[in-house]
Amino acid sequence: MNEEIIRLENLSKTFVSGEIKFTALKDINLSFKKSEFTGMVGPSGSGKTTLLNIIGLIDKPTDGKYILFGENSQAFNFRTASAYRKKHIGFIFQTFNLLPVYTVYENVELALLLLKKTESERKDAVMQALELVGLKDLKDKKPPQLSGGESQRVAIARAIVKKPEIVIADEPTANLDAKNAHSIMQTMIRINKELETSFIFATHDEKVMLYLSRIIKLEDGNVSEDIKINS
């Protein structure tokens, strides 16, 4: 439970566009432990998404260190970063981003296809993931036939089907009504407990904060507060 999986040391990120420099993150020092349910909150432009992108190996820091599972990510090339994402990190997006021509089952299966799992391994894992999100009966439906809440559940199933250590979710409830948002958060808490998956969110949604075990507040690229909540 106390095993550290992510450590950020003096991490900074600066974007350069022509002569304009914008520092999105300044000297961030954070540590994430296994099965934490963490939310990063803050106003727009505070650096939440940039930090999620770095943690998800989608972007690289300009300065400082990002240690993932004890490895310095600065040494990762594109291929290594892809391999880490493929195996260890799941993503949940604000706009679900399901592939509309594939069924629910196939959308979830994609993560395992990339890992070259056998058909029977894929079948077991996909059905288990769909059961966890309560969508077993909708496996043959296609995304356009689903509601927003159902679509986000499929996205969750797709993120957790490979049993990653980390799931990164950027505003996962932003496009959902209160009822669906609550249901989605409950589902993620259940997965967090059952699979010991670490969840890291970026969110504006105050309702989401009620479910978090840790809240990191970001302001102008700095960590202004890091609150651990005992549930």
Place this chain on the structure above:
Amino acid sequence: MIKFIIKGLLRDKSRSKLQIFIVTIGVFLTVAISGYMKGVTSDMINETARLKSGHVRITTKEFLENEKNLPINFSICNCENLILELKKDFPDFSWTGRTHFRGTILFQDSSGNIKQGPFIGLGLELNSNGGDEIKRLNLYKAIYKGKLPESDNEILLAEEFANRIKVKPGNKLIILTQNNDNIPVSKEYVVAGTVKYGVQAMDNALIILNLQEAAKLLDIENCCTEILGFLNSGFYDNTICENAQINFNKKFHDSNNPQSPFMSKMKDDPEFSFYIEYMENFTGLMATILIMILSVVLWNAGLLSGLRRYNEFGIRLAMGEEKSQIFKTLLLEALVIGIIGSVAGTILGIGFTLILQRYGINITGMMQGGTMIMPDVIRARYTNELLYIGFIPGVIAMFIGNAISGTMIFRRRISSLLKELEI
């Protein structure tokens, strides 16, 4: 993963069926239009061959070198036997003799005065070979007034010429010329009819009479000034003609004897050579323009197809699939779509060309009242280049279009890509 991609390809109509349809239509149009243009230009070349030069032509070297003077004393003799040998040795061709000569005609005008004028005589096989020359020269269609000659003392006149000298079918006129020994000879003929071709060579002071009658008049019996060979395929083929030329000249031509028969092919004549090359270049240019249009259309289709899938690629990248792997699948899909569409388009295009080659488009109605002689039926022409003229650009343009869109997507940093996707 391949199964997964194929499923997506089959289910996403805009990614598969629409793309294949666009490639098929583009390739079909390129192949069909190229085949049609090839046919039209071939018809125009063949028209010249039929009226004037044949696909290959046998004369004596001496006649060829002095052709402007139409020296009948340099005619080919023993024509009947030579034609029999030609039929045996070169079965790809049909053969006929023709005789060109010059002279003066004497005719009576409406006031009863005797007038005279120059003419060019053309002796044709009007009564033999099952009427091949009549068909070849489209004489039934070309008859403007009167009828075809039925006896040796009947002749045809070019309509323009007949109008100029005010002679009508049924009128008599006297042909005055020189025979093989340069002795003046004359004979009275009846005008059976007039012909109108709309081409200078056939309308200007032309008199047509039976080949054997011309030989009798000129005292060159069983001789003719030229033997023309026409490829049975109906289309000029320089390679076949060149082979025939080499083999014939090896067997029959004696370079030390300027009166021995010598075969030349259509392309040897600088005027025709220019014409054929012009037609070939024109067809080539049109095909290139078509290919360029096709390429731009398919390139854009490929580009749009790739860009439409921006979202899918972003998700796949975020999930850990490598850029190179996605790029490979994108190109593989483009290749499959390009090949399926190009094969279908080529088959349809060639099918259309073959149908149009066999049945043609009858333009008689459109040409009524026209002065230009054209074949009744315009046909397309199948050549082997139709097998690849649409296929290659079909596959390559699709491939390049997808490759460019793929490169444009993958050049972006993944974080920018995901930001643009609002992921």
